[in-house]
Amino acid sequence: xxxxxxxxxxxxxxxxxAGIVFFGVxxxxxxxxxxxxxxxxxxxxxxxxxxxxxxxxxxxxxDFMRGITTQSLYIINASPTQVQDKLxxxxxxxxxxxxxxxxxxxxxxxxxADFSGLQGxxxxxxxxxxxxxTAKLDPANPSLQLSKSExxxxxxxxxxxxxxxxxxxxxxxxxxxxxxSHFLGGNASADNYVVxxxxxxxxxxxxxxxxxxxxxxxxxxxxxSQTPVEASTKATPADLYYDSFDVEGSAALGTGAVYQxxxxxxxxxxxxxxxxxxxxxxxxxxEQLWPITVNGKVExxxxxxxxVSTSNVAYLHGTERLASGMIMLQDVKQGIDAFRxxxxxx
Amino acid sequence: xxxxxxxxxxxxxxxxxMANGLQASDxxxxxxxPSVTPSPKIxxxxxxxxxxxxxxxxxxxxxxxEIGGVDNINSHFNYVISPQIRDGVLLRFGVDSERNSFGLPxxxxxxxxxxxxxxxxxxxxxxSDKILIRAELHPGIFSDFVxxxxxxxxxxxxxxxxxxxxxxxxxxxxMQIDLKSSYPIIAVPGFxxxxxxxxxxxxxxxKPQLQYQLNNSLTLYTGAxxxxxxxxxxxxxxxxxxxxxxxxxxxxxxIVDFTEIRIGAGFTWKFTPNMSLDISGGxxxxxxxxxxxxxxxxxxxxxIFHNNIGDGAPYAAIGxxxxx
Numbered sequence: 001x002x003x004x005x006x007x008x009x010x011x012x013x014x015x016x017x018a019g020i021v022f023f024g025v026x027x028x029x030x031x032x033x034x035x036x037x038x039x040x041x042x043x044x045x046x047x048x049x050x051x052x053x054x055x056x057x058x059x060x061x062x063d064f065m066r067g068i069t070t071q072s073l074y075i076i077n078a079s080p081t082q083v084q085d086k087l088x089x090x091x092x093x094x095x096x097x098x099x100x101x102x103x104x105x106x107x108x109x110x111x112x113a114d115f116s117g118l119q120g121x122x123x124x125x126x127x128x129x130x131x132x133x134t135a136k137l138d139p140a141n142p143s144l145q146l147s148k149s150e151x152x153x154x155x156x157x158x159x160x161x162x163x164x165x166x167x168x169x170x171x172x173x174x175x176x177x178x179x180x181s182h183f184l185g186g187n188a189s190a191d192n193y194v195v196x197x198x199x200x201x202x203x204x205x206x207x208x209x210x211x212x213x214x215x216x217x218x219x220x221x222x223x224x225s226q227t228p229v230e231a232s233t234k235a236t237p238a239d240l241y242y243d244s245f246d247v248e249g250s251a252a253l254g255t256g257a258v259y260q261x262x263x264x265x266x267x268x269x270x271x272x273x274x275x276x277x278x279x280x281x282x283x284x285x286x287e288q289l290w291p292i293t294v295n296g297k298v299e300x301x302x303x304x305x306x307x308v309s310t311s312n313v314a315y316l317h318g319t320e321r322l323a324s325g326m327i328m329l330q331d332v333k334q335g336i337d338a339f340r341x342x343x344x345x346x
Numbered sequence: 347x348x349x350x351x352x353x354x355x356x357x358x359x360x361x362x363x364m365a366n367g368l369q370a371s372d373x374x375x376x377x378x379x380p381s382v383t384p385s386p387k388i389x390x391x392x393x394x395x396x397x398x399x400x401x402x403x404x405x406x407x408x409x410x411x412e413i414g415g416v417d418n419i420n421s422h423f424n425y426v427i428s429p430q431i432r433d434g435v436l437l438r439f440g441v442d443s444e445r446n447s448f449g450l451p452x453x454x455x456x457x458x459x460x461x462x463x464x465x466x467x468x469x470x471x472x473x474s475d476k477i478l479i480r481a482e483l484h485p486g487i488f489s490d491f492v493x494x495x496x497x498x499x500x501x502x503x504x505x506x507x508x509x510x511x512x513x514x515x516x517x518x519x520x521m522q523i524d525l526k527s528s529y530p531i532i533a534v535p536g537f538x539x540x541x542x543x544x545x546x547x548x549x550x551x552x553k554p555q556l557q558y559q560l561n562n563s564l565t566l567y568t569g570a571x572x573x574x575x576x577x578x579x580x581x582x583x584x585x586x587x588x589x590x591x592x593x594x595x596x597x598x599x600x601i602v603d604f605t606e607i608r609i610g611a612g613f614t615w616k617f618t619p620n621m622s623l624d625i626s627g628g629x630x631x632x633x634x635x636x637x638x639x640x641x642x643x644x645x646x647x648x649x650i651f652h653n654n655i656g657d658g659a660p661y662a663a664i665g666x667x668x669x670x
Contacts, residue, residue, distance in 0.1 A: 056475060060433035061389060249543030315619045317391030317669045318428040318436050319470045319478060327513045329475050 032301075035266070035290060038215040039303050040071045049075045049301070050294045054336055058325035059307075062212040066205065066281065066314045068321075069212060070329050072304045072336060078343045080289040083300045084267045086342055087287060088239040088258055095338040099246035101127060106240040106255070110180050115173035115242060119165075121251070129250035130278075134168040144277050145193035145200070150175050172277070176242050176255045179275040183257065184240070186228045188274060193281065195311070202274055203229065205282045205309040216305060220286060223261040223268045235259070238269075247279030254280075266290045281309040306332050389430045392670045397422040399663035401606065401630045403449065404653040406456075413651070414451025416633070417659065418606065420573060421445045426466055438482060440466035444575065446604065455587035455597065456635055456651055457490040460577045460604050464488070468504075478508040488526075492580040497599065497640070500526050500576065514540040518550050525642045526601050527576040567626075568611040576603050578640060603636040608661055624665040631658040 033042050040057035049055065052074075059069030076083050092100040101124075104117045121127045133144060134154070142151040154171055161167040182188045192199040206229055210217045217224070226235040237257035244253050256273035271285040284307040292301040306328070316324050403415030426440030445461040464486020471479050482504045489498035502524040509517040521533040536550035546557040548569075555569030583589075584597030610628015617623055635651040 058433065058475070061430060315669075317393070318389075318430065319480070320669075321389075321391075322434065322436070322470070322472055323478060323508075323510070326472065326475050326478070326510050330510065330513055 036073070036303065038219040039073065039305075041073045041303070044073060046075070046292065046301075049073065050299075054333055056329045056333065058322070058329060059212065059305075064208045064212050064309075066309045066311060067209050067212055067307065068310070068313045068325060068328060069209070069305060069307045070325065070332050072302075072306075072329075072332055074302055074304075074336060074340070075292060075294065076300045076302055076340055076343055077294070077297070078300060079298050080267050080291050080300045082343070083289050083302065084260060084269065086339070087269050087271070088260075090339060090342050092335070092338065093243075095341075097334060098338055099126070101244040101246070101251055103243040104241060106180065106242060108236055108240065109184070110177055110240065112170075112173040112177040115176050116169075117242075118169045118172060118244075118253075121165075121244060126246045126249055126251045127244070130244075130253070131164050131168045133250065133278075134171055135164045137171075142194055145195070145275075145281070146175065146277070147192050148194055150178065151194070172253050175277070176253065176275070180240065180242075180255050183228050183255075183274045184237075188228060191275070200281055202282045206272060206274065206284060209282070209284055209307040209309055212307070213305075216286065219288070220268060220270060222263065223259055223270055226261070227257070227259050227270065227272065229272065243273075250278065252279045253277045256283075263288075279310065281311070283308045304332075304336070391428045391430075391436075393424075393426050393428070393668065395422065395424040395665065395667045397624075397663065397665035399661055401608075401633075401661040402659035404630065404633060404659040405657040406451075406454075406633070406651055406653050408455070408651050413454045413456075415449075416451070416454070416456065416653075417449040418633070419445075419447045419449075420606075420663075421447075424466075428470070434472040436470040438466060438468040438470065438480075442466055442484065442486075446573075446575075453587075455584075455589045457492075457577075457579050457583065457602065459490055459492075460575065460602065461491045462486060462488040462575060462577065476510045478510070480504075480506045488575065488577045490577060490579045490583065493582065495581070497581075498578050500524065500578070502576070520551065524576050526578070526640065528601075528603055528636060528638050530642060563616045565614045565616075566611070567613070569609070571608045571610075573606040573608070574604055576601060578602075579637075597637055599640060600637045601640050603638070604634070605636070606630060606633045610661065610663075612663070620670055621666065621668040624667070625663070627660065627662040629658055630661045631655055633658070 032044070032046070036042060036044065040060075041055055044055060045053075055073040057071045059071070062069060078086070089105075091103050092098050093103045101122055102117060102120065106114050137144060137151065137154045139151040139155055153174055157167055157170050161170060179188075179191060182191050188203045189201065191203065192201050210220075210224065210229070224230065227237075228235075238260045239258040240255075241258070242253065242255040244251050246252075254273050254276035256271060256275075258269060258271045260267060260269045267289040269287040269289070273283045276282065286305045286307070288303045290301045291298050293299070308328070313321070313324065397420075399420045401418045401420070403417045406413055406416045422442075422444045424440065424442045426438050428436045428438050430436045441464070443461075443463045445459065448456060448458050448460075450456050450458055464484045466482055466484060468480060468482030473479060483501055484504065485499070485501040487494060487498045488500045502522055504520070504522050506518065506520040511517055516538045518536040518538065519533065520536065521531065523531050534551045536554070537547075538550060539547045541547060544559050546559070548555045548557060552572040552574075553569065555567040557565050557567040559565050578599065578601050579597060581599040584600070587597065589597040608628055608630050610626050612624060612626025615623045632655055633653055637650070
């Protein structure tokens with residue numbers, strides 16, 4: 001962490017110089033403020049962003065107790081179509097600092113066999129924690145985010161498999177395939193997590209996250225209306241994936257879908273992780289990409305919003321909630337740095 | 347482009363949250379019509395702390411003269427209501443009351459009670475995305491609560507700043523301004539280091555701790571604690587305790603800085619998402635009553651009652667805290 005922050009300090013001094021050097025930053029459209037009207041940003045210093053600066057804002061006061069959001073704005077030295085493509089095909093698991101253990105694409109109609117990549121989960125304490133939690137899963141009172149019927153699966157699988165890792169791979173392959181099938185089929189509204197005090201419906205969480213910001217929702221109405229978040233549609237996502245990442249020392253497994261839409265001179269992207277097995281209920285990552293000219297070269301202005309629903313946030317109050325937003329900004333920035341580094345590779 | 351969602355949870359850990367329980371609710375948002383998004387209300391958070399402890403008898407001296415054993419029952423209550431008036435700005439209003447009730451040997455020139463009851467008026471602000479600042483005024487009565495007068499009024503000021511170096515490491519600086527104390531301005535640094543998923547070094551005065559999270563609801567710790575405060579004794583205190591001559595030792599209406607240092611171990615049990623029970627015990631190696639005149643600035647400590655290191659006593663403490 002220290003080296004990262006020393007780097008940030010160094011980067012700031014570079015940015016100060018960049019502000020002087022980069023005079024040739026011109027949006028390819030008439031009014032940047034108009035484009036950014038739905039965001040938390042206005043009158044932005046594009047010169048500073050061209051030098052690498054990431055502008056960030058906490059989501060502020062939102063009307064959803066389990067939700068927390070942040071917005072970011074930055075420039076990538078690649079064209080919007082290149083960034084659009086990278087959003088679909090980059091592998092965050094290649095960046096160890098992100099603690100993403102696996103991230104793999106799925107076919108349009110995945111079956112349990114399509115999750116065989118889970119066998120390649122690394123042997124570390126985080127993954128071991130998930131494997132042990134799966135082996136000890138109590139179907140009557142699941143400690144992981146499952147429906148009652150999903151939790152019952154473990155009973156039959158235990159009788160077939162003694163190896164803990166094989167059991168976890170079998171079990172989660174079926175759970176993830178089921179969740180993906182329900183979501184893509186427009187039937188995710190019935191999916192839930194059994195938790196103490198009641199059930200959580202991930203789809204309802206996603207809707208609540210979208211409701212936290214009317215401007216952003218309006219901006220993404222056309223795209224979201226093509227997703228199963230609105231049950232009437234069953235559009236094919238641009239990418240369907242499953243992943244595993246660390247949450248407080250234990251691996252979580254999830255599956256999500258990315259939808260994209262060209263909207264005027266910009267490209268919109270919505271990454272909806274509609275199922276996560278622990279730690280986080282759901283998350284959404286929105287991006288909008290505009291072309292921008294930097295020193296005569298077409299690059300991409302990226303607006304990004306991260307929206308997360310988690311039980312822990314519900315019990316954050318006052319300053320604690322402020323601090324959580326501030327720390328989330330730092331982590332989102334780490335993800336952005338990793339993503340931008342993809343464009344520096346030969 | 348998903349990376350990791352740990353930050354929110356790590357934030358929770360950083361903030362010593364009341365988290366981990368779940369509360370399911372249907373937000374009633376089956377439609378995605380954008381027009382239905384309500385304007386956020388002003389969020390109001392509340393927090394309270396209720397603590398009590400007993401420290402056993404420790405042999406206390408004035409200079410080198412032994413006056414006998416002194417014990418202490420400390421009670422503390424704190425309640426704060428905190429409306430978030432806009433993003434990044436929270437006001438803080440509340441009340442704080444603390445009482446030290448001493449068991450004294452006969453004829454000891456010490457107050458049997460040092461007590462405070464004060465309001466809390468303050469704010470939390472975030473001047474940048476990495477800095478949190480809390481400033482609080484604590485106007486109230488700080489005295490032995492015998493013949494309380496306007497002279498017993500005091501208004502300590504506390505200012506704390508946190509720099510979020512990273513999600514695992516934060517730097518803290520705290521400052522107290524109390525013009526009646528013999529140290530009118532005290533500033534202390536600290537830090538919090540999340541060593542790994544289980545261990546946290548919270549080197550933050552006045553309660554530095556090394557913490558180990560046994561599970562989501564139970565945290566074990568070992569560390570130190572400094573209890574203390576600045577109080578005014580009544581105008582007849584010296585006369586009633588034979589301390590009016592010489593003039594330098596006249597304790598009538600004097601200020602006493604009280605300090606009790608503890609080292610020990612304990613646990614915090616988060617028994618609901620919003621409530622925690624804290625139980626600890628250990629040893630109190632040093633306690634001091636430092637009398638000085640009621641004026642601004644450092645004094646030369648005319649009369650100090652204290653115990654020698656090694657003549658301390660065991661203590662036990664219990665606390666209940668919550669936030670809503």
